[in-house]
Amino acid sequence: GAPLGYLHVLWQGDEPAGKIPARRLRRAARLHRRLGPTGKEAHALKRLREAANSNDLDTVQQLLEDGIDPCAADDKGRTALHFASCNGNDHIVQLLLDHGADPNQRDGLGNTPLHLAACTNHVPVITTLLRGGARVDALDRAGRTPLHLAKSKLNILQEGFSHSLEAVRLEVKQIIQMLREYLDRLGRHEQKEQLDDLCSRLQMTSTKEQVDEVTDLLASFTSLSLQMQ
Incomplete structure (x- = not known):
C-alpha cells in the first residue's frame, strides 16, 4: 500500500532500476507485516487489562476469545487478573482463569491476585482463585489469610x-x-x-x-x- 509506494519513491533516485530495490521492498514489506500485529497485539493486551480494571465483562470476553494472552503484564507486572481480583469482579476472574490466567503470577511488588483479593476483602473472588489453583502461602506475607x-x-x-x-x-x-x-x-x-x-x-x-x-x-x-x- 502507501508505505511501500513511499519507500519506492525514496529509493528510486539513488538505486538503478532492477532487483535491488525490489528486494528491499520485499524486505520492507515483511518487516511491516511482522511489526504490524505486534503493535496491534500490544494495544489489545492493554485493552484487556483496562477492561478488567473497569469491570467491562463483554470486552474481556471478546478479547480472550480473540486469543489475547491473559498472563501479559504491564510495566508494573500487573495482569488483567490482578486488576479484576483487586476490584472484586468474580465473573471476570473466573473468565480469565478459564482462559489460562495464572492465579500465582506476581506483580512488581510481589503481590499475587489472591493477595490483592484478601487485602481488599473480596470473599467470592478469594474462593474462585482458590478453586483455580491459587497458592495459599502467598497470603502469609500480608498476615491476611x-x-x-x-x-x-x-x-x-x-x-x-x-x-x-x-x-x-x-x-x-x-x-x-x-x-x-x-x-x-x-x-x-x-x-x-x-x-x-x-x-x-x-x-x-x-x-x-x-x-x-x-x-x-x-x-x-x-x-x-x-x-x-
Missing part, C-alpha cells in the same frame, strides 16, 4: 446493623465457601466437614435468629481455627 478475613467479616455481621436476612445469609454462605476451599487446600479435611454441616444448617434457616445462630457458630469455628494455626 481467609481465616483472618472471615473473622473480620463475621464481627461486622454479629454487630447486626442494617443487614437484611437474605444479605446476611448470602454473606455467611460466601464465607463458608471461602473457608471450605482454604481448609481443603491446607489438608484440614475434618474442619471442612464441620463447615459442610454449618452450610447445611444455614440452608435450613428461615428466621434472622436462626441465621444469627449459624453466624455465631461460624465465628466460634473461625476463632478456634485461628488458634490452631
